[in-house]
Amino acid sequence: MDKLTICDRCGSDACYVQEVTPEITNHFCYGCGFQSNTLMTEGSEFMNQQTEALPELYKDLLFKDKTGKMWMPSWINDAEKGMIFAYGPGGKDWRWAAVKAIKRTKEDKKRNPNLKTEYKMDMVNQAYFTEKDFMEALDYIGFLTA
Numbered sequence: 001m002d003k004l005t006i007c008d009r010c011g012s013d014a015c016y017v018q019e020v021t022p023e024i025t026n027h028f029c030y031g032c033g034f035q036s037n038t039l040m041t042e043g044s045e046f047m048n049q050q051t052e053a054l055p056e057l058y059k060d061l062l063f064k065d066k067t068g069k070m071w072m073p074s075w076i077n078d079a080e081k082g083m084i085f086a087y088g089p090g091g092k093d094w095r096w097a098a099v100k101a102i103k104r105t106k107e108d109k110k111r112n113p114n115l116k117t118e119y120k121m122d123m124v125n126q127a128y129f130t131e132k133d134f135m136e137a138l139d140y141i142g143f144l145t146a
């Protein structure tokens with residue numbers, strides 16, 4: 001069952017909890033933009049595999065809550081809406097970066113005929129949001145509208 005609960009990381013009441021299997025429950029907080037699941041505990045094999053591929057900033061921002069779950073910043077990548085990712089030089093100085101996906105023009109398709117997608121990421125117009133404004137970042141790329 002899916003439900004909203006209090007986030008064990010930031011304390012907001014916008015933490016979306018989803019049971020994937022009886023053993024695995026995902027937590028995705030719309031308040032702080034961090035995510036976790038029941039397999040993400042300190043030193044677990046799953047956690048080690050997860051963190052291996054993470055950018056340095058994401059490793060810096062790993063957070064252990066009072067129940068022992070590890071949280072990491074989300075990385076949203078939706079081909080038709082856009083991307084949101086943590087951006088900055090380090091864990092003490094970072095923001096959410098949001099990039100909108102835009103429809104490719106005829107000229108663009110002519111220039112890059114091998115690219116088959118209808119959309120591309122509008123990297124020139126990257127927008128920044130503070131940690132607690134994660135919802136605004138979602139709103140910026142239209143992630144919450146169908």
Ligand SMILES: [Zn+2]
Pocket residue numbers: 007008009010011012015029030031032033034
């Ligand atoms: Zn949170």
